[in-house]
Amino acid sequence: MxxxxxxxxxxxxxxxxxxxxxxxxxxxxxxxxxxxxxEIGLSYLPGAVLVSLVAPAMxxxxxxGVCAVAVTAIAMRKTNNLLIAMVTGIGTVWLVRQIx
Amino acid sequence: MGIGVAVxxxxxxxxxxxxxLSFAENLLMNLVVFAGAAQTASLDSWSYPLPILSIVATTxxxxxxxxxxxxxxxxxxxxxxxxxxxxxxxxxxxxxxxxAMNARRRGERDIGFFxxxxxxxxxxxxxxxxxxxxxxxxxxxPAAVGLDFxxxxxxxxxxxxxxxxxxxxxxxxxxxxxxxxxxxLLPGTWYVLVGGITGFAVGFTFGKPAxxxxxxxxxxx
Numbered sequence: 001m002x003x004x005x006x007x008x009x010x011x012x013x014x015x016x017x018x019x020x021x022x023x024x025x026x027x028x029x030x031x032x033x034x035x036x037x038x039e040i041g042l043s044y045l046p047g048a049v050l051v052s053l054v055a056p057a058m059x060x061x062x063x064x065g066v067c068a069v070a071v072t073a074i075a076m077r078k079t080n081n082l083l084i085a086m087v088t089g090i091g092t093v094w095l096v097r098q099i100x
Numbered sequence: 101m102g103i104g105v106a107v108x109x110x111x112x113x114x115x116x117x118x119x120x121l122s123f124a125e126n127l128l129m130n131l132v133v134f135a136g137a138a139q140t141a142s143l144d145s146w147s148y149p150l151p152i153l154s155i156v157a158t159t160x161x162x163x164x165x166x167x168x169x170x171x172x173x174x175x176x177x178x179x180x181x182x183x184x185x186x187x188x189x190x191x192x193x194x195x196x197x198x199x200a201m202n203a204r205r206r207g208e209r210d211i212g213f214f215x216x217x218x219x220x221x222x223x224x225x226x227x228x229x230x231x232x233x234x235x236x237x238x239x240x241x242p243a244a245v246g247l248d249f250x251x252x253x254x255x256x257x258x259x260x261x262x263x264x265x266x267x268x269x270x271x272x273x274x275x276x277x278x279x280x281x282x283x284x285l286l287p288g289t290w291y292v293l294v295g296g297i298t299g300f301a302v303g304f305t306f307g308k309p310a311x312x313x314x315x316x317x318x319x320x321x
Contacts, residue, residue: 002122002124003122003124003125003128004122004125004148006148006149006150006152007121007125007150008125008128009152010142010150010152010155010156011125011128011129011132011133012132013152013155013156013159014129014132014133014138014139014142014155014156014159015132015133017156017159017160017163018133018134018135018138018159018163018166019189019190021160021163021164021165021166021167021170022163022166022169022170022189022190022192023170023186023189024167024170025166025167025168025169025170025171025172025174026170026171026173026174026177026185026186026189027170028167028171029170029171029174030174030178034171037304037307038304039168040303040304040307040308041300041301041303041304041305041307042164042165042167042168042300042303043165043168043303043307044268044271044299044300044302044303044304044307045161045162045164045165045296045299045300045303046137046162046165046262047259047262047268047271047272047275047299048271048272048274048275048295048296048297048298048299048300048302048303049141049158049161049162049275049292049295049296049299050137050255050256050258050259050262051259051272051273051275051276051279051295051299052275052276052278052279052291052292052294052295052296052299053141053144053251053252053255053279053292054252054255054256054259054276055276055277055279055280055283055295056279056280056283056291057249057251057252057255058252059280059283061249061252064249065249065252068246068249068252068253068256069252069253069256072253072256072257072260073256073257073259073260075257076256076257076260076261077260077261077263080261081104082104082107082108082111082254082257082258082261083107083111085253085256085257086111086250086253086254086257089249089252089253089256089257090246090247090249090250090253091246093246093249093253094246097246
């Protein structure tokens with residue numbers, strides 16, 4: 001039940017930036033209108049961050065990683081269920097590791 | 101929607117324990133941050149000494165989309181005084197926001213519906229974190245069963261659930277290429293920042309309009 005000081009700091013800062021985003025957009029719209037270009041750019045940001053998390057992890061893992069990400073993607077498109085996609089992805093990485 | 105949220109919450113609670121978060125840390129993070137995708141990304145690099153700067157930068161990048169959610173909700177919510185709106189904005193999350201905005205398109209005008217839908221997500225999320233944390237202790241060596249790859253599968257699943265048009269592949273590809281390059285060249289996890297900004301820049305320059313930001317995933321706050 002302890003909280004590490006640096007974990008406390010990290011969580012507090014995460015909370016601050018997250019709330020700033022939640023409240024910031026609402027606040028900002030009362031003052032200026034967001035340029036459509038910025039809005040479009042921002043809509044691609046979450047995807048870009050996720051790709052940036054996936055690509056290096058996949059490269060580090062090698063063939064099992066590539067297979068697992070492909071299977072996860074297909075499972076997600078077919079079922080739109082996180083749990084199913086995750087379990088099949090993890091299962092694939094485990095299976096391919098045994099073979100390679 | 102509730103089930104999707106609870107399942108993701110369960111998975112997060114479990115993984116957070118695996119990464120060494122104490123029960124108090126886990127609960128605190130979910131109470132004050134309350135952003136599943138960003139929290140999951142932070143867990144990925146949660147080892148001491150914590151790379152706080154890069155964790156916070158990644159959190160900011162993933163959550164910048166919340167600016168759009170808040171901005172889009174303004175025409176509905178600004179009838180209430182700020183002292184009521186601002187505290188409630190803390191629980192605004194993709195899923196509840198999407199449900200509420202859909203309802204508004206169909207004629208819903210009650211502001212209570214907006215906050216009710218978002219609060220519902222929080223009410224499903226928090227207990228599932230607790231359960232996930234408790235269950236998490238029973239799992240053995242994560243790598244032996246491929247669980248070390250769990251984050252990557254969550255990120256990939258979230259990514260592809262947000263796939264809208266073929267054009268998405270351009271900013272995604274650019275982001276991935278830049279991230280890989282930065283991963284080879286730079287220390288730490290700065291590749292996330294590099295890739296994210298590259299994707300934004302490509303989307304900003306070549307992006308097509310009229311694509312509203314959808315929820316990141318079915319069930320993620």
